[in-house]
Amino acid sequence: MATEIKSLAPQSVWSFFYDLTQIPRPTGHTQAVQEYVLELGKRLGLETHRDATGNVLIRKPATAGLEGRPVVTLQAHLDMVPQKNSHIQHDFTRDPIDAYIDGEWVTARDTTLGADNGIGAAYAMAVLADNTLKHGPIEALFTIDEEVGMVGANGLQSDFSKGDILINLDSEEEGLLFVGCAGGIDVNVNLEYKDQEPTPEGDIAVRIALTGLRGGHSGMDIHLGRANANKQLARLLKYAIADYGARLVSFDGGSARNAIPRECFAVVTLPEADADGLWELASDFLDTLRTEYKCIEESISLTLERTEMPKTVIPEEIQDAIINALVGCVNGVQSMLTDFAGIVEASTNMARVTFGEGKFSAKFFVRSSSETRKEEVASEIESIMNLAGANVDFSGAYNGWAPNASSPILKTLSKACEEVLGKTPEVTVIHAGLECGIIQGAMPNMDMISIGPDIRSPHSPDEKVHIASVERTWRILKRALELV
Numbered sequence: 001m002a003t004e005i006k007s008l009a010p011q012s013v014w015s016f017f018y019d020l021t022q023i024p025r026p027t028g029h030t031q032a033v034q035e036y037v038l039e040l041g042k043r044l045g046l047e048t049h050r051d052a053t054g055n056v057l058i059r060k061p062a063t064a065g066l067e068g069r070p071v072v073t074l075q076a077h078l079d080m081v082p083q084k085n086s087h088i089q090h091d092f093t094r095d096p097i098d099a100y101i102d103g104e105w106v107t108a109r110d111t112t113l114g115a116d117n118g119i120g121a122a123y124a125m126a127v128l129a130d131n132t133l134k135h136g137p138i139e140a141l142f143t144i145d146e147e148v149g150m151v152g153a154n155g156l157q158s159d160f161s162k163g164d165i166l167i168n169l170d171s172e173e174e175g176l177l178f179v180g181c182a183g184g185i186d187v188n189v190n191l192e193y194k195d196q197e198p199t200p201e202g203d204i205a206v207r208i209a210l211t212g213l214r215g216g217h218s219g220m221d222i223h224l225g226r227a228n229a230n231k232q233l234a235r236l237l238k239y240a241i242a243d244y245g246a247r248l249v250s251f252d253g254g255s256a257r258n259a260i261p262r263e264c265f266a267v268v269t270l271p272e273a274d275a276d277g278l279w280e281l282a283s284d285f286l287d288t289l290r291t292e293y294k295c296i297e298e299s300i301s302l303t304l305e306r307t308e309m310p311k312t313v314i315p316e317e318i319q320d321a322i323i324n325a326l327v328g329c330v331n332g333v334q335s336m337l338t339d340f341a342g343i344v345e346a347s348t349n350m351a352r353v354t355f356g357e358g359k360f361s362a363k364f365f366v367r368s369s370s371e372t373r374k375e376e377v378a379s380e381i382e383s384i385m386n387l388a389g390a391n392v393d394f395s396g397a398y399n400g401w402a403p404n405a406s407s408p409i410l411k412t413l414s415k416a417c418e419e420v421l422g423k424t425p426e427v428t429v430i431h432a433g434l435e436c437g438i439i440q441g442a443m444p445n446m447d448m449i450s451i452g453p454d455i456r457s458p459h460s461p462d463e464k465v466h467i468a469s470v471e472r473t474w475r476i477l478k479r480a481l482e483l484v
Helices: 002-007 011-021 031-043 115-129 229-244 272-292 316-328 371-387 408-421 436-442 467-483
Strands: 047-050 056-060 072-077 099-102 105-108 138-143 165-168 176-181 183-192 203-211 247-253 264-271 301-307 332-336 344-356 359-368 391-398 426-430 447-450 464-466
Touching: 002 011, 002 099, 011 031, 011 115, 011 467, 031 047, 031 056, 031 115, 056 115, 072 115, 115 138, 115 464, 115 467, 165 408, 165 436, 176 408, 183 371, 203 229, 203 247, 203 272, 229 247, 229 264, 229 272, 229 316, 229 344, 247 316, 264 272, 272 301, 316 344, 316 359, 316 371, 332 371, 344 371, 359 371, 371 391, 408 447, 408 467, 436 447, 464 467
Parallel strands: 072 138, 072 165, 165 447, 176 426
Antiparallel strands: 047 056, 056 138, 099 105, 105 464, 176 447, 183 359, 183 391, 203 264, 203 301, 247 264, 247 344, 332 344, 344 359
């Protein structure tokens, strides 16, 4: 039963997390969870505020005798990425998450769990509710709509928080202390055309489905080399067009901008005499993918089936230009940091592609801790799409978070980790977009750090959070609040 989660240790954290799984809260639909947090603050008798953007802030007074300590702001976002397996019916705006215990982990049935960033929010709420903790003045800042455009962080006013120190609770690896993150920018591609070219006589229609890929977080998992469904299906279509005269009718792949696409679908027509050749091509291509992604993608599925004949196909010159552009566009890791070994500097995710009925649309999400590299990668996409005749614009740009090696909170968290884990924590930066960089812009004097428990496969239906890690990270957080 899902309610068994509430009995896990620490009970306060897991109880709040369970409540969050029962409140639908995809990005753009956080009104109900805002009300939940507001009610919590009022129920605890704490000073509670909501700003014009929808961010909620709750203040908790210091333990007696510790009033003169710095104000610590615990920060997490309330929204979650809505990803599900295609075979299930789930409305993220209305249905609760079906979370359950699976051995050492908590996960969800066929959907994202929302541990990103529900566990972080649960930590902050547990601190607010626990009167046995010893700490200086505390704030809990709950931002909204982080996953698409960092809306809550971007809407913060400099006087909303009084914090001296910010502990972001949105990282996903226990024992690592994050002191920097990548910035990002959306690359939006559009092309309109006349949908008037009739389907060639003698053709049949075939629906192609590439599914079963692992997907994942386009920042945290981009270095793992997972297949991008949009990129790979475009690759197959290039062969089908060149070798069998296929004509593209539609293309639909990916979903969230910060999720590596797991599924992609296309409809093509081709001469009936070439049907066997297309099926053979698909079989060979599937073997190729299984070889290229051996030990990375274990459940790749590529299926073809005849479908209803369309009235029109995409004009050949537009079809060829766009498919070539998708095949040629950069995707995945583009550069690595030199001062933090093994950490990605710049990457891009071909996140969402639709094509058909008179319109082509694509969204790429570029990340980089270097502003110049971010601009370069975005410009590369712009150039190849301009050559294909498409229009390109940029939106949602945000800066990264620069490391501070002399950070006092870094020293405090290092000591807390050593006491709880018995080892010196690794200090690093993350190739995901934390809100710290944006918050730092509004509140430049805040000392910042990011911590979190072990979360695997965020932004995918395989998302899970490690139970014991949640408990240990809770002890680290409590000890840090005592030491500040």
